[in-house]
Amino acid sequence: MEFLQNLASSLKNARTVELPYDDRSAFYMLMTMVVANQHKSVLDLLQNSLFDVNYACGRAQRNLLHIAANCGSYECLSLLLKKGATVNARDVSGCTPLHLAARNGKRKCLNKLLEHDADINIRNNEGLTTIHWLAVNGRTELLHDLLLYVNDVDIEDSQGQTAIHVACQNGHNSIVVCLLDNGSDINRSNHFGSTPLHFACSHGQRDTAFILLNRGAKFLPDKKGRTPLDVTVEGGYGETCALLLSSLPRLFDSLIQMTQKENIKEKMLYRVLSHLCQHQSKETADRILIGLAEQAFSIGQKLFSVSSSLESEVQCLLRCINFLCKLYQQVYTTKTKSKSHNLVPLNGTSAANLKANKIFMPLEVLWKLLGDWLNLLEEEFNNISTKQAGEGPQMQGEGTKVKPAEVGESVEVSKGQDDEGASEENVNEDSCTENTEEEEGEGEGETSLTEDPNQSEEEVPEEGSESKEVVTENDSSTPTLNIKALPVRNEDIITATVPRICAVIQAFYQCCTCLTPKPLTPPTFIDFVSRHNKVLKSLVARNPKVIFDHFHFLLECPELMSQFLHIIKAQPFEARQEWFYENLHPEDYNNDMFDSPTSQESLVIDRQRVFDSSCEMLHKINSGKLKKNISVKFEGEKGMGLGVVREWFDVLSKEILNPDYALFTQSTDGCTFQPNSNSSINPDHLNYFRFAGHILGLALYHRQLLNIYFTRSFYKHILGIPVNYKDVSSIDPDYAKNLQWLLDHEINNLGLNLTFSVQTDVFGMLQEIELKPGGSKQTVNDSNKHEYVQLVTELRMTKAIQPQINSFLQGFHEYIPQSLVQMFNEYELELMLSGLPTIDLLDWKENTVYSTYNKDSQVIQWFWDVLEEISVPERIMLLQFVTGSSRVPYGGFANLNGVGSTQKFSVNHMAYSPGCLPTASTCINLMRLPDYPTMEELKDRLLVAIHCGSQGYGVA
Structure with a gap:
């Protein structure tokens, strides 16, 4: 009966009426x-x-x-x-x-x-x-x-x-x-x-x-x-x-002082200051700007003391100046831009100029102090040069000068008794804002070294040395210099102050630029460098590193770069290369962006028509996007990532040289190429040269190597270096020898009847071309033969291919500015573009890492023995199989490119099965090598892998 009741209840309620015992x-x-x-x-x-x-x-x-x-x-x-x-x-x-x-x-x-x-x-x-x-x-x-x-x-x-x-x-x-x-x-x-x-x-x-x-x-x-x-x-x-x-309100000073706090991110502090300047009152914006200027002045004063922390003070000064300039332009430039193309004028009494004077006035004393320092150092350099030349005794009444061995420990900047600050009449002419004209020599006191009367017992120099002090007399409202010249091991006062002075120069340039219409170079700064040219070059000669740390303005000022380029080129290639990429890449550049498989901007390339499909794809995508992210995928292949990007550059560089496109011709050495003067046979040749420039520029931008070598003259064209008659040998060795003979011998009485003109074949007809106006009537002789050789060289090596060069550079400069690339010579540019021409097996072996295996493992020893046996082309194929590139970067295998940084060649253990092949992950330069039982099988399987898989990607 109970069962029937439960059954009826369950059916009516459409569920069980009892809970499980579990x-x-x-x-x-x-x-x-x-x-x-x-x-x-x-x-x-x-x-x-x-x-x-x-x-x-x-x-x-x-x-x-x-x-x-x-x-x-x-x-x-x-x-x-x-x-x-x-x-x-x-x-x-x-x-x-x-x-x-x-x-x-x-x-x-x-x-x-x-x-x-x-x-x-x-x-x-x-x-x-x-x-x-x-x-x-x-x-x-x-x-x-x-x-x-x-x-x-x-x-x-x-x-x-x-x-x-x-x-x-x-x-x-x-x-x-x-x-x-x-x-x-x-x-x-x-x-x-x-x-x-x-x-x-x-x-x-x-x-x-x-x-x-x-x-x-x-x-x-x-x-x-x-x-x-x-x-x-x-x-x-x-x-x-x-x-x-x-x-x-009392927190305002604390906010400004945060520019000196290294633990606060610059981006966040700027965001706050920018909001305050834009969304609060104009008075608040001015107060912030003036506060930043005062803070920068205070930090700059500390920098002139060698007892202060160099690195932290430099960073604080430049950060403060950077905030000041960016915020000033944000507040004032953007609001006046629609009314005028100019920024704040540097002269006159307009409201904008008066505002600039008010905001930047706290820095005027710092610029004055900078000028005093440079004048002082120039005097010391002259004095040192005189002593080194052994010329004459010291002049009476000028004090004892600092010798290189007499080293300063501290440089103090103190104001005079009058505490009112500098008036407009005392502002130095180095100022980047309007100043009242001063009489010549006003404010310039004599510079001398006197004993420090306040020297403590701990500061007493070693026996035989002298304690000296440099004093620059100025108006009581202007800070004075107080240099205590004490012995410091291995550096003198000049060496100690070079990076400090150069940091202030960088700050001065930023302020001048802030107040100058773009793209003009600040005339105030140009004048400053001109007046202090000698001492600036002397400072750089003592510490060339300051160019890369603080002289970034050279990249924006061609007229200044020309004065310092020879010093820059004298620096180690590695230092210049690092500076090149620091200034080439934006702050948010991320090297990890090569292998973004989800990118909507991937270059989808047809492997059967690599050149044409690549040209089409690059034409569609903005160069700015390719600078941030480059992702390549071959149609019908699954592989993506850095390895595919490398292979694309490698394959494409070979296609650029394809004779079918008639863009480049092989030189007489059989190894290098130069633009084809007859490339116009292809009606689209100039667009293709622009594309070739894009590829070389893009590869250099992303540190990717190309399997291509050009003639020295073409690298010179890229760098803006004039060609010379020796470059002619790459296209016409016999003619180059004739030019050399012309220079080596007297020709006045030889009856050569040469004029400043040449005959050339133009569409099957000989045509006389003058090397310069009236050249056909001017005879070549011993006094002008060097000019003749140079002009005829430029005709053969430059003018004949000028349209091609121009188109190429137009594409190249979309990625690589001329101001940056000019710091290299043609040999260095070749290294950066194409890497080392040979493979050093010992270097390869020393820069290989292992996982599970070690260098003493039997299969690893067999692996290196096999590499000794195989041919050079097969070694290159193996390199491409594992890394995606057939080239080794400058610096050898230790500098193989990985994702975001260098990545050494790696060999990982892989379980053995009969017939299995090695596999690779090109993004991280990794090869998985099976634990083969014999060296013969290892060699056989390795050769099969590299011959069948050095190009084309699946998913390993």
């Missing part, structure tokens, strides 16, 4: 009903069951009461409590049903649990209580209910954080007000000393910070000394920073 199965059956809040069904099943309602199951170890509270199943929750469910049961994370109801905003469930004495002070594994959960999620209504049961509104979590801390962090303003109204401590600090104001500011919660400040929050530092202003700037929150400054 608790786990019963739990999951009930859980689905609890989630749906089917409380009647749950009641029916629990009535005659022995199931324990506190049974916990699953990965979270939650019981049915947890489930009901989490889902807001109020009726089921009430039923379970009646059935004896433990109200404070905890799951695996330490959460109670009350925590879950609070977190998810289940108000009715929360109140029911509170009625059953749920403990509001229980912490989960992270230390969060119920009130913390409400504050985190902004459950204001539930908070009002909970506060009826709360004794301590500031109960802490495991890190000492109260509910108001987390509410401020998440910007739940109503929660913050409610907590404060109920006695929460507005200045309560956590275990790290952070107050609610710290939490609001560190997450950019401007409105929350406003509430706190209005309710009396104190501006306190945490245990690391970080204030709410610090954390605001660290997050780049401009609006919150503006609020702090308006509430606490």
Whole structure:
């Protein structure tokens, strides 16, 4: 009878009427009903069951009461409590049903649990209580209910954080007000000393910070000394920073001083300052700009003391100047740009110029000091040169000069007794803003060295040396120089001050550029370099590294670069190459962007027509995008990544030389190529030359090597170096010998009857071409034969292919500016483009790393023996098989390119199976080499792999 009743009930309710005896199965059956809040069904099943309602199951170890509270199943929750469910049961994370109801905003469930004495002070594994959960999620209504049961509104979590801390962090303003109204401590600090104001500011919660400040929050530092202003700037929150400054004006100086804090990211600080300049009043913007100028002046003064930290002070000065110039242009240039193409004028009395004078005035004294230093150093250089030449004794009355061995320890800059600062009449002519004309010599005192009367006992020099001081007398309102010349091992005062002075010069250039219409070079700075040309070259000669550290202005000023280019070219190739790429790549350049398989801008190349399809693809994509990211995929092949990019460059460089395109012809040495003077046979030849320039420029930009070598004369054309008669030998060795003979012998009486003209074949007809105007009437003789040789060389080597060169350079310069590439010679450019021409097996072996294998493993020894045996072309094929490139970069195998940096050639272990082949991952220069049982099989399988797989990519 009972069976029939149960059967009928089950059929009517479309479910079972009994729970399984297994608790786990019963739990999951009930859980689905609890989630749906089917409380009647749950009641029916629990009535005659022995199931324990506190049974916990699953990965979270939650019981049915947890489930009901989490889902807001109020009726089921009430039923379970009646059935004896433990109200404070905890799951695996330490959460109670009350925590879950609070977190998810289940108000009715929360109140029911509170009625059953749920403990509001229980912490989960992270230390969060119920009130913390409400504050985190902004459950204001539930908070009002909970506060009826709360004794301590500031109960802490495991890190000492109260509910108001987390509410401020998440910007739940109503929660913050409610907590404060109920006695929460507005200045309560956590275990790290952070107050609610710290939490609001560190997450950019401007409105929350406003509430706190209005309710009396104190501006306190945490245990690391970080204030709410610090954390605001660290997050780049401009609006919150503006609020702090308006509430606490005294913080303005602290904000400006943050330019000296290395732990604050430059990007974030600039974002804050930019917001303040753009969205606050003009007075605020001016105050920030003037504050930055004053800060830069202060840092610049410190730089002139060799006792200060060089690296940190230089970074602070340049960062401060960078902020000043960028913000000034943002505030004033952009607003006047529509009215005039010019920026702020350097002369005159316009409102804009007066504003520039006001903002940059604090730096005028620094520029004056810079000029004084350079004048002083020029005098010292002259004195040293005189002594080295052994000319004459010292002049009386001028003091004892500093010898190279007499080294200065500190350079102090102090103001005179008059503390009013420099007036316009005292501004140095080196200033980048308008100055009042001074009488010649005004403000220039005599420079001399006198004994330091305040020398302490610790500063007494060694016996036989003299303590000296350099004093430059100036107007009382202008800082003076005080150089204590004390012995310092291995460097003199000049050497110690070179990088400091050059850093200030860089700052001066940035300010001048800021106030000069683009693309003009600042005339004030040009004049400055001209006046101090001799001493600047002397400084650079003593410490050439300063060119790469501080003389970036040379790259923007062709007229200045020409004066220093010979010094730059004299520096080590590695240093110049590093400087080249530092200035070539933007700050956000990322070398890891080669292998972006998801890129929408991938170059999809047809391997059967690599040249044409590549030309088409590059024509469609902006060069700016290719600078940031280059991704290549061959049609019908799965492989992508850096290895494919390398192979594309390698294959394409060969196609550029394909005779079918008639772009380049082989020189007489059989190894190098130069532009074909008859390339016009191809009607699209100039577009193809531009494309070739794109490829070489793109490869150099991304440090990819090309399998191509050009004649020395063509590299010279790229570099802007004039060709000479020796370059003719690459296309006509016999003619080059004749030119050499002409130069080596007297020709006046030989009756050669040469004039400054030549006959050339133009479409089958001889035509006379004058080398210069009236050249056909001017005879070549011993006095002008060098000019003749140069002109005829330029005709053969340059003018004959000028359109081709121009088109090529047009494409090349889209990626590589002439100002950068000109610092190399033709041999160095070849190395950067094509790498080393040979493969050094010893270098290869010394720069190979192993995984599982080691250098003594039998298969590894066989591998190197095989490389000794195979031919050079086969070694190149192996190199391409593993790296994707057939070339070795300058510096050898130690400098193989990887993803984002160098990556050595790697050999990893691979399990052996009969007939298996080595595989490779070209992106990371990795070869997987099976553990072959014999050297013969290793050689056979390796040759099969490189002959069949050196080009074309699947997925290894």
